[in-house]
Amino acid sequence: MIRKRTNDRSANRPQRSTLWQKCTNLRALKQAHAFMLVNGFNSNPSALREIIFASAVSISGTIDYAHRMFAHITEPDNFLWNTMIRGSAQSPNPLNAVSLYTQMENRDVKPDNFTFPFLLKACTKLSWAKMGCGIHGRVVKFGFQSNTFVRNTLIYFHANCGDLSVARMLFDGSAKMDVVPWSALTAGYARRGELGLARQLFDDMPVKDLVSWNVMITGYVKQREMESARKLFYEVPKRDVVTWNAMIAGYVLCGSNEQALQMFEEMRSVGERPDEVTMLSLLSACADFGDLEVGQKIHFSLLELCSGELSIVLGNALIDMYAKCGSIERALRVFQGMRDRDVSTWNSIIGGLAFHGHAEESIKMFMKMRRLKIRPTEITFVGVLVACSHAGKVEEGWGYFILMRNEYGIEPNIRHFGCMVDLLGRAGRLNEAFEFIDSMEIEPNGIIWRALLGACRIHGNVELARRANERLLKMRKDHSGDYVLLSNIYASRGEWDGVEKVRKLMDDTGVRKERGWSVIEADDRALMQFLFDSKPKGNFRNHVT
Template sequence: MIRKSRGTTTVTDVGTLKQIRALMIVNGFTSNAGLLRKLVLAAAMSMVGPAASAAVTQYALQMFAQIPQPDTFMWNTIIRGSSQSRDPLHAVALYAQMDRRFVKPDNFTFPFVLKACTKLVWVNTGSAVHGRVLRLGFGSNVVVRNTLLVFHAKCGDLKIATEIFDDSDKRDLVAWSALIAGYAQRGDLSVARKLFGEMPNRDLVSWNVMITAYTKHGEMKCARKLFDESPMRDVVSWNAMIGGYVLRGLNREALELSDEMCRVGECPDEVTMLSLVCACADLGDLENGEKVHGKIMEISEGKFSTLLGNALVDMYAKCGNIRKAIHVFWLIRDKDVVSWNTVISGLAFHGHAEESLGLFREMQSTKVCPDEVTFVGVLAACSHVGNVDEGNRYFHLMRTKYKIEPNIRHCGCVVDMLGRAGLLKEAFDFIASMKLEPNAIVWRSLLGACKVHGDVDMAKQINEQLLRMRGNQSGDYVLLSNVYASQGEWNGAEKIRKLMDDNGVTKNRGSSFVEAHS
């Protein structure tokens, strides 16, 4: 497939690349340097962007490897594509191949390799590249120097980054922004703010760097002050603030700011929408969630990324609209393990256990491999539906077929499943056989089952375990008291209440809230 965007043409699938190369071979153009450059450029562009797949990247690299003597332009082009791909490791590998084949790098090569080292946080490799830059005399090149500054500021040595900055033109805004971002990322906001104040001219990037730095470190008041003072804003500025609010749990503020964003005519992007969907999910705000969903469909023309699709499924599930969650799930074109996990768990915890297990069986027929989160949802579904045999089978399958070691959540699901089914002794024995130390949640799950099934003796044993773990939790006392009460043993219930008083344990008052539309 060929995708056109802003005057450029990008190949987005293996088949198209193969067709282009086949045409060149058939027509005898494989030695034409000009056409080979265009082919490599198309291959490099195919490796970049959300539509790029591992298959396209792999074929692009294989195709490049079959070119007998690529020139420096071709090497730089494929290294650039690799550095911007999902796996920048290829860029460093290509740079090493270039060296082995005695092709001399130039001032275009080093920025791409250094960007890859920055993404990979490969400090030693990046430092070695820095040394070669100096040996070949490219240290004074503005682009190379700024890329070195970014590398050292983000993952190398801040002292070296500062030295590079001191040797640069103080009118270079890229250098200022890079050093500010470096100090901010390392948590030294005071130095970053000082540098920001000393800038001879502040561009939009520098404002965004400081706003983002404050939001990432939770200083939302400082971030908002800078945001309000900024003489210019773009979608990055708005996203930094909205995302910061969501990250700190200030979801209402995020939604209010998004309304302001629309009022001033700034167009939201996928990052904006992702933050807003998460805000609605955390709030359980279905009404606003549906509005955000509508806006997503409007700006994306009905197509959205896997990441955004997963967030929408999660939002609808948390807001209780499981039908819409399933609807969105089936609209996700490239479903990943998170997609399956979200809908399987959503169905399980909303009481649609059979549908949840049906989707898991369907997942097993795809190329997506279940992970430990998948099995939490699956075991919870088995618990809710009371299917002990199937739950035990999946617990065994998780370990034998998928090599996933059970964690405390898996064990808690099994205990809950056995307890709901009235198999209290089996649940108790399972806890005793666990390799992991059982936590209070596991014991309380079984204690709750004792209340349902009226096993006072076992409830006493479990309560002793809980009191040893956390003697001041009122809920544990109350639950045991309720076990006695459910069997009409009022003396036992009264003793537990007195024990609470003697130990100074108080029961928190219950509370609830409703959301009303005025």
């Protein structure tokens, strides 16, 4: 056990030593931790504060390591508790912040005025209104509501997911010359889509700092009002990287990838240094745009920015970008060059290999993942099932479909069912595919029926195609491709009466065929997009204190 002395009053906050300043990734952190253990600093309160602060707050992607270390500290002080709650609140899993506070209460450790703001931020990220209101009650109980930092965070919480009337009441009772509550309430109105009220507050602010400008710009961006965001952007007295990131991410969110890239070029031309958020947005744009050349330039810029050492998140984004731009070889090189990987890394490469038809390599990656005891997710199995479909491995696919539920407790969703229909359809087992759809535990969507209809076209099964088309038309009657596909199946079999019936049905329902539209290509592309495109567009950070 790591024992921490509690009688040292000299270190209320960690003084960042040269050793910890050099830690920029998990590998360097582990080396510094080993140095600390070997030299007997594991019982030094200041050293403990530094390593916990570094792993929980300063270094991206090392919060899990912080939790493992923290579990071995027998008597953490308030600073250590608050640091872990803070790091957990800003991590991808803010639920851990609430869990830590529960442990803190169970061990009769009294919270201070720094505990609650971090906890409230976690509740805001989780949209846990009831829990946040409970925390508000504890704030009042311990007498911290008059604390400026706590009050501002309460305003932000209530404005974003709590009670707006409470937020307004707290705001009206705050110091109106303090810009933070103005920004907090403005951000809350903006986040809830009430941009008129947000803009009114913004215009009424006695003093506007850069955070206020960024809050309002981000509010417009999240509502996809890019013209208003752009107008405000050019009015900002002095921009920072957050301002640029909001605009770049907004254009990506709206699908205006060329404008996002132009904004990046403008950003660099004025000497603003991009950060990880900038690059994630740009990589997303390149992936959507399919621009390999620009993607490679972004990669080179990344290597310069990170001195050759990529974070897990950036590595994953690069793998995704290269796979979507058609260069699975480069995606593999990025994967092989990553020192640290998470389950998303494996999912990206397994899915990328499967999408590009490298079924055997995709399945081998999955087997390696299992050997390394990395627990797969539902996305992993989408990639594996697509690989089995492309390789014609029906029985193996069935095995993975069963394994997903029986060994890992993952209930199949619409994507997994879509994979199985595609697998059976490609293999020509059309009746089995039809029966599988009928036995699905969830309602099949149009893409699943079209996958079966496409398989019927390939294998020339007119009767089953007609039945599948009937089911599809019950769901929707305005997609010309559904009619064209069935018409082509009849035509391929020389059944011209069937072709005529389909054309008459199109005329009766007022559907017109779209010109220059390949049914086969569009079906395959739609299915692959349906199976793989599950990630949200755009990258935003929370910049409001």
